[in-house]
Amino acid sequence: MTLEQLRMFVTVADLGSIARAAEHLHKTQPAISIAIKRLQDEFNLSLLQKSGNRLQLTQDGIRMLPHCRYLLRKQSDLTGLAEHLSRDHERKVELVYDTICQQLPIYDAVINTQRAYPHTELYLSSVARLGALQRVVDGDADVAITPWMHNFHELATFETLPFGQFEVVAVMHVNCLRNLNGEPDHSSHLHDIPLLMPQAFDIDINIEKMMGVVPAFTIRSNDSDTQKALLMKGAGWGYIPRDKVADELASGELFALKLSDVTCSIRGEISAVRKLGQQSGPVSDFLWEQLRLQTEAQGDMK
DSSP: OHHHHHHHHHHHHHSSSHHHHHHTTTTOOHHHHHHHHHHHHHHOOEEEEEEEEEEEEEEHHHHHHHHHHHHHHHHHHHHHHHHHHHHOOOSEEEEEEEETOOOOOHHHHHHHHHHTTTSEEEEEEEEEEEEEEEHHHHHSSSSEEEEEGGGGGTOOOOOEEEEEEEEEEEEEEEGGGGSSSOOOOOOGHHHHOOOEEOOOSSOOHHHHEEEEEEEEEEEEEEEEEHHHHHHHTTTEEEEEEESSHHHHHHSSSSSEESSSOOOOEEEEEEEEEEESSSSHHHHHHHHHHHHHHHHHHHHHOO
């Protein structure tokens, strides 16, 4: 059995005629007839039968056809992979994004890249606490989608692409008001209530200094889903991405704090980031361009 015999059999089955198959494959009719006869002899099965002016599959042929298609597809995949590697296309590209970032444009860019370069393995990872940027700094990821401050250029030489905005707000569950005398307007009113905070950032940032908060008690989690669950349980108050709790703020389950002595809302940039001086291949460059197109599309929709 050869792949060429399988291809002839599949083509005859699809077109219902040796003559049409011969024209399609640029073969002679006798060559196709001989190939299919040899295939049937090797299988010891009858795969095709005459029905009027067409050749139709026998019951055995019906069973065999999908397996033949599968083998031809695997051969095509193997040929494509060999060609992919011979052109020095990357075997693996990794995109990592911070959990604070909007993800839909990321997914579209990844899907388009996979379709253009199906033989490159694409790794998509989510991390918290500015870990995405650190992964790029360390050379462990090709591209990061991350909150961005211009002083991050001190860490390495980056190429950046604006990717949107984020807002972090201070919130509390309405049940926490039962232990307070009305809605708090100063951080001292929250002295006995734990502040729900991230664990240590992967990049050196002091959240207490940034927000102007000196908490007496803290509960530290390593992801925003855990932080939100604790907020919904009334375990304390904390800073969390607004889009993470938009529904709960709208329903009144959570309310945004307005404290006179500390920062209660921080808005900032989100950027796609990659490290300059680190060799990039065609797949990584294509992904970068797809991210650019997605951000431009998002901007046109506003």
